[in-house]
Amino acid sequence: MSAPDQTKILEVRDLAVSFAQSSLRAVDGVSFSLGAERLGIVGESGSGKSTLGRAIMRLLPGSAKVSASEFSFEGRDILSTSERQMRALRGNRLALIMQDPRYSLNPVLKIGRQVAEAARLHKKVGKSQADALARDMLQRVRIADVERVMHLYPHQISGGMGQRVMIAMMLLARPRLVIADEPTSALDVSVRADVLKLLDELVTENGSGLLLISHDIRMVAAFCQRMLVMYKGRVVEELTDLSAATHPYTRGLIAAMPDPRHPVRRLQTLDRQAIDAIEVRG
Numbered sequence: 001m002s003a004p005d006q007t008k009i010l011e012v013r014d015l016a017v018s019f020a021q022s023s024l025r026a027v028d029g030v031s032f033s034l035g036a037e038r039l040g041i042v043g044e045s046g047s048g049k050s051t052l053g054r055a056i057m058r059l060l061p062g063s064a065k066v067s068a069s070e071f072s073f074e075g076r077d078i079l080s081t082s083e084r085q086m087r088a089l090r091g092n093r094l095a096l097i098m099q100d101p102r103y104s105l106n107p108v109l110k111i112g113r114q115v116a117e118a119a120r121l122h123k124k125v126g127k128s129q130a131d132a133l134a135r136d137m138l139q140r141v142r143i144a145d146v147e148r149v150m151h152l153y154p155h156q157i158s159g160g161m162g163q164r165v166m167i168a169m170m171l172l173a174r175p176r177l178v179i180a181d182e183p184t185s186a187l188d189v190s191v192r193a194d195v196l197k198l199l200d201e202l203v204t205e206n207g208s209g210l211l212l213i214s215h216d217i218r219m220v221a222a223f224c225q226r227m228l229v230m231y232k233g234r235v236v237e238e239l240t241d242l243s244a245a246t247h248p249y250t251r252g253l254i255a256a257m258p259d260p261r262h263p264v265r266r267l268q269t270l271d272r273q274a275i276d277a278i279e280v281r282g
Contacts, residue, residue, distance in 0.1 A: 099183060
Protein backbone atom coordinates (compact mmCIF):
# COMPACT_ATOMS: atom_id res chain seq x y z
CA MET A 1 0.00 0.00 0.00
CA SER A 2 1.17 3.50 -0.81
CA ALA A 3 1.55 6.03 2.00
CA PRO A 4 -1.59 8.09 2.54
CA ASP A 5 -1.73 11.72 1.46
CA GLN A 6 -1.76 13.71 4.67
CA THR A 7 -3.56 16.71 3.15
CA LYS A 8 -6.60 16.96 5.40
CA ILE A 9 -10.00 16.60 3.78
CA LEU A 10 -11.98 15.91 6.94
CA GLU A 11 -11.23 16.87 10.54
CA VAL A 12 -13.34 15.46 13.39
CA ARG A 13 -12.69 16.22 17.06
CA ASP A 14 -14.88 15.15 19.98
CA LEU A 15 -17.90 14.45 17.79
CA ALA A 16 -21.01 13.47 19.76
CA VAL A 17 -24.47 12.54 18.46
CA SER A 18 -27.51 11.94 20.64
CA PHE A 19 -31.24 11.75 20.00
CA ALA A 20 -34.11 13.42 21.82
CA GLN A 21 -35.79 10.13 22.73
CA SER A 22 -32.66 8.68 24.40
CA SER A 23 -30.11 9.81 26.96
CA LEU A 24 -27.45 7.61 25.35
CA ARG A 25 -24.97 8.93 22.81
CA ALA A 26 -25.00 7.12 19.46
CA VAL A 27 -21.58 8.67 18.78
CA ASP A 28 -19.49 9.61 21.80
CA GLY A 29 -16.32 11.70 21.54
CA VAL A 30 -15.06 10.42 18.18
CA SER A 31 -11.93 12.08 16.76
CA PHE A 32 -9.99 11.42 13.54
CA SER A 33 -8.56 13.07 10.43
CA LEU A 34 -8.91 11.93 6.83
CA GLY A 35 -6.71 12.76 3.86
CA ALA A 36 -6.63 11.26 0.37
CA GLU A 37 -6.60 7.74 1.77
CA ARG A 38 -8.77 4.74 2.58
CA LEU A 39 -10.03 4.80 6.17
CA GLY A 40 -12.25 2.03 7.50
CA ILE A 41 -14.83 2.30 10.28
CA VAL A 42 -15.69 -1.12 11.71
CA GLY A 43 -17.96 -2.39 14.44
CA GLU A 44 -21.06 -4.47 15.00
CA SER A 45 -24.59 -3.22 14.33
CA GLY A 46 -25.44 -0.39 16.72
CA SER A 47 -21.84 0.68 17.26
CA GLY A 48 -22.51 4.12 15.74
CA LYS A 49 -20.55 3.80 12.51
CA SER A 50 -23.45 4.57 10.14
CA THR A 51 -24.62 7.42 12.39
CA LEU A 52 -21.11 8.85 12.08
CA GLY A 53 -21.30 8.70 8.28
CA ARG A 54 -24.69 10.40 8.19
CA ALA A 55 -23.52 13.08 10.61
CA ILE A 56 -20.76 13.99 8.14
CA MET A 57 -23.35 14.22 5.35
CA ARG A 58 -25.73 16.15 7.66
CA LEU A 59 -28.44 13.58 6.93
CA LEU A 60 -29.52 12.81 10.49
CA PRO A 61 -33.15 13.43 11.53
CA GLY A 62 -34.20 16.63 13.25
CA SER A 63 -34.24 14.85 16.63
CA ALA A 64 -30.46 14.41 16.47
CA LYS A 65 -28.21 16.68 18.51
CA VAL A 66 -24.69 16.96 17.07
CA SER A 67 -21.75 18.65 18.75
CA ALA A 68 -17.98 18.75 18.24
CA SER A 69 -14.96 20.85 19.13
CA GLU A 70 -14.00 20.62 15.43
CA PHE A 71 -16.01 19.20 12.55
CA SER A 72 -14.77 20.47 9.20
CA PHE A 73 -14.72 19.39 5.55
CA GLU A 74 -12.10 21.07 3.37
CA GLY A 75 -11.78 23.73 6.07
CA ARG A 76 -15.54 24.42 6.12
CA ASP A 77 -17.30 23.99 9.46
CA ILE A 78 -19.99 21.35 8.88
CA LEU A 79 -22.15 22.35 11.84
CA SER A 80 -22.45 26.00 10.82
CA THR A 81 -22.98 25.29 7.11
CA SER A 82 -26.54 26.07 6.01
CA GLU A 83 -28.80 23.35 4.62
CA ARG A 84 -28.78 25.10 1.24
CA GLN A 85 -24.98 24.99 1.17
CA MET A 86 -25.02 21.33 2.26
CA ARG A 87 -27.33 20.46 -0.64
CA ALA A 88 -24.76 21.99 -2.98
CA LEU A 89 -22.01 19.87 -1.40
CA ARG A 90 -23.88 16.56 -1.33
CA GLY A 91 -23.31 14.56 -4.49
CA ASN A 92 -20.82 17.16 -5.65
CA ARG A 93 -18.03 17.37 -3.05
CA LEU A 94 -19.50 14.78 -0.66
CA ALA A 95 -20.85 11.43 -1.85
CA LEU A 96 -22.62 8.63 0.03
CA ILE A 97 -22.80 5.12 -1.43
CA MET A 98 -25.45 3.03 0.30
CA GLN A 99 -25.30 -0.71 0.85
CA ASP A 100 -28.15 -1.96 -1.33
CA PRO A 101 -28.85 -0.44 -4.76
CA ARG A 102 -32.36 -1.93 -4.72
CA TYR A 103 -33.33 0.70 -2.16
CA SER A 104 -31.10 3.53 -3.43
CA LEU A 105 -32.02 3.58 -7.12
CA ASN A 106 -35.41 4.91 -8.23
CA PRO A 107 -37.40 1.81 -9.28
CA VAL A 108 -39.53 3.67 -11.87
CA LEU A 109 -36.71 5.41 -13.75
CA LYS A 110 -34.37 3.78 -16.27
CA ILE A 111 -30.69 3.47 -15.37
CA GLY A 112 -29.51 5.86 -18.07
CA ARG A 113 -31.88 8.59 -16.96
CA GLN A 114 -30.81 8.32 -13.33
CA VAL A 115 -27.09 8.58 -14.12
CA ALA A 116 -27.72 11.39 -16.61
CA GLU A 117 -29.73 13.30 -13.99
CA ALA A 118 -26.72 13.16 -11.68
CA ALA A 119 -24.63 14.67 -14.48
CA ARG A 120 -27.17 17.42 -15.15
CA LEU A 121 -27.47 18.28 -11.48
CA HIS A 122 -23.79 18.34 -10.56
CA LYS A 123 -22.11 19.16 -13.88
CA LYS A 124 -24.72 21.73 -14.98
CA VAL A 125 -24.84 20.37 -18.55
CA GLY A 126 -27.61 19.86 -21.09
CA LYS A 127 -29.43 16.61 -21.83
CA SER A 128 -27.25 15.39 -24.70
CA GLN A 129 -24.00 16.05 -22.82
CA ALA A 130 -25.45 14.48 -19.67
CA ASP A 131 -26.35 11.34 -21.64
CA ALA A 132 -22.81 11.21 -23.02
CA LEU A 133 -21.31 11.61 -19.54
CA ALA A 134 -23.61 8.86 -18.26
CA ARG A 135 -22.48 6.47 -21.01
CA ASP A 136 -18.84 7.26 -20.34
CA MET A 137 -19.18 6.76 -16.58
CA LEU A 138 -21.03 3.46 -16.97
CA GLN A 139 -18.25 2.26 -19.26
CA ARG A 140 -15.67 3.29 -16.67
CA VAL A 141 -17.34 1.15 -14.02
CA ARG A 142 -16.96 -1.72 -16.48
CA ILE A 143 -20.58 -2.31 -17.40
CA ALA A 144 -20.81 -4.26 -20.64
CA ASP A 145 -23.34 -3.28 -23.32
CA VAL A 146 -23.92 0.19 -21.88
CA GLU A 147 -26.62 1.14 -24.38
CA ARG A 148 -28.77 -1.83 -23.34
CA VAL A 149 -28.23 -1.26 -19.61
CA MET A 150 -29.17 2.42 -19.89
CA HIS A 151 -32.64 1.37 -21.02
CA LEU A 152 -33.17 -1.10 -18.17
CA TYR A 153 -34.93 -0.50 -14.85
CA PRO A 154 -33.16 -1.24 -11.54
CA HIS A 155 -35.09 -4.48 -10.97
CA GLN A 156 -33.76 -5.80 -14.31
CA ILE A 157 -30.09 -5.71 -13.30
CA SER A 158 -28.07 -7.75 -10.82
CA GLY A 159 -27.00 -6.51 -7.39
CA GLY A 160 -23.37 -6.22 -8.51
CA MET A 161 -24.34 -4.20 -11.58
CA GLY A 162 -26.65 -2.03 -9.48
CA GLN A 163 -23.78 -1.22 -7.13
CA ARG A 164 -21.60 -0.29 -10.11
CA VAL A 165 -24.37 2.06 -11.26
CA MET A 166 -24.47 3.64 -7.79
CA ILE A 167 -20.69 4.12 -7.85
CA ALA A 168 -20.97 5.70 -11.31
CA MET A 169 -23.63 8.13 -10.08
CA MET A 170 -21.83 9.06 -6.88
CA LEU A 171 -18.37 9.52 -8.43
CA LEU A 172 -19.43 11.23 -11.63
CA ALA A 173 -18.89 14.68 -10.08
CA ARG A 174 -15.44 13.64 -8.74
CA PRO A 175 -16.27 14.25 -5.05
CA ARG A 176 -13.51 15.03 -2.58
CA LEU A 177 -14.91 12.67 0.06
CA VAL A 178 -16.70 9.37 -0.56
CA ILE A 179 -18.51 7.61 2.28
CA ALA A 180 -19.29 3.99 1.41
CA ASP A 181 -21.69 2.43 3.94
CA GLU A 182 -21.52 -1.37 3.65
CA PRO A 183 -21.11 -1.14 -0.16
CA THR A 184 -20.55 -4.88 -0.63
CA SER A 185 -22.79 -6.46 2.04
CA ALA A 186 -25.64 -7.09 -0.42
CA LEU A 187 -23.34 -8.59 -3.06
CA ASP A 188 -22.18 -12.10 -3.79
CA VAL A 189 -18.69 -12.91 -2.57
CA SER A 190 -17.57 -13.38 -6.17
CA VAL A 191 -18.19 -9.72 -7.07
CA ARG A 192 -17.22 -7.98 -3.82
CA ALA A 193 -13.51 -7.78 -4.65
CA ASP A 194 -14.26 -6.38 -8.12
CA VAL A 195 -16.51 -3.64 -6.71
CA LEU A 196 -13.93 -2.64 -4.07
CA LYS A 197 -11.15 -2.58 -6.67
CA LEU A 198 -13.25 -0.39 -8.92
CA LEU A 199 -14.11 1.96 -6.07
CA ASP A 200 -10.45 2.25 -5.13
CA GLU A 201 -9.40 2.99 -8.71
CA LEU A 202 -11.90 5.82 -9.12
CA VAL A 203 -11.26 7.34 -5.69
CA THR A 204 -7.48 7.25 -6.25
CA GLU A 205 -7.85 8.78 -9.70
CA ASN A 206 -9.89 11.66 -8.24
CA GLY A 207 -7.51 12.20 -5.31
CA SER A 208 -10.43 11.68 -2.94
CA GLY A 209 -10.69 10.41 0.60
CA LEU A 210 -12.68 7.21 1.17
CA LEU A 211 -14.48 6.39 4.40
CA LEU A 212 -15.48 2.72 4.26
CA ILE A 213 -18.06 1.66 6.85
CA SER A 214 -18.45 -2.07 7.42
CA HIS A 215 -18.94 -4.83 9.98
CA ASP A 216 -16.45 -7.02 8.06
CA ILE A 217 -13.21 -6.32 9.88
CA ARG A 218 -11.08 -8.64 7.73
CA MET A 219 -12.27 -7.06 4.49
CA VAL A 220 -11.63 -3.56 5.84
CA ALA A 221 -8.17 -4.57 7.07
CA ALA A 222 -7.25 -5.90 3.62
CA PHE A 223 -8.61 -2.87 1.76
CA CYS A 224 -8.00 0.18 3.96
CA GLN A 225 -4.77 1.86 5.00
CA ARG A 226 -6.16 2.60 8.48
CA MET A 227 -9.18 1.53 10.46
CA LEU A 228 -11.08 2.79 13.47
CA VAL A 229 -12.89 0.23 15.62
CA MET A 230 -16.14 1.52 17.18
CA TYR A 231 -17.97 0.12 20.20
CA LYS A 232 -21.02 1.77 21.78
CA GLY A 233 -20.40 4.99 19.87
CA ARG A 234 -16.74 5.31 20.82
CA VAL A 235 -13.50 4.59 18.97
CA VAL A 236 -11.76 1.94 21.07
CA GLU A 237 -8.79 1.30 18.78
CA GLU A 238 -7.06 2.66 15.67
CA LEU A 239 -5.07 0.19 13.57
CA THR A 240 -2.94 -0.02 10.46
CA ASP A 241 -2.30 -3.73 10.97
CA LEU A 242 -5.00 -6.13 12.18
CA SER A 243 -2.44 -8.39 13.84
CA ALA A 244 -1.52 -5.50 16.16
CA ALA A 245 -5.02 -5.38 17.72
CA THR A 246 -4.94 -5.36 21.51
CA HIS A 247 -8.41 -4.27 22.61
CA PRO A 248 -10.61 -7.25 23.60
CA TYR A 249 -13.49 -5.93 21.47
CA THR A 250 -11.33 -5.83 18.33
CA ARG A 251 -9.88 -9.23 19.08
CA GLY A 252 -13.38 -10.53 19.73
CA LEU A 253 -14.59 -9.27 16.34
CA ILE A 254 -11.68 -11.03 14.65
CA ALA A 255 -12.29 -14.28 16.52
CA ALA A 256 -16.03 -14.18 15.76
CA MET A 257 -15.45 -14.23 12.00
CA PRO A 258 -14.82 -17.54 10.23
CA ASP A 259 -11.37 -17.92 8.72
CA PRO A 260 -11.09 -20.70 6.10
CA ARG A 261 -7.34 -20.82 6.70
CA HIS A 262 -7.84 -21.69 10.37
CA PRO A 263 -11.14 -23.55 10.75
CA VAL A 264 -12.54 -24.05 14.26
CA ARG A 265 -15.43 -26.14 15.55
CA ARG A 266 -17.09 -23.18 17.23
CA LEU A 267 -16.64 -19.45 16.74
CA GLN A 268 -16.00 -17.31 19.80
CA THR A 269 -18.49 -14.79 21.11
CA LEU A 270 -17.76 -11.36 22.54
CA ASP A 271 -17.01 -11.18 26.26
CA ARG A 272 -18.97 -7.99 26.84
CA GLN A 273 -18.36 -7.92 30.58
CA ALA A 274 -14.60 -7.77 30.03
CA ILE A 275 -15.00 -5.19 27.26
CA ASP A 276 -17.30 -2.95 29.30
CA ALA A 277 -14.98 -3.20 32.31
CA ILE A 278 -12.10 -1.87 30.21
CA GLU A 279 -14.27 0.92 28.80
CA VAL A 280 -15.38 1.99 32.29
CA ARG A 281 -11.76 2.07 33.50
CA GLY A 282 -10.77 3.97 30.35
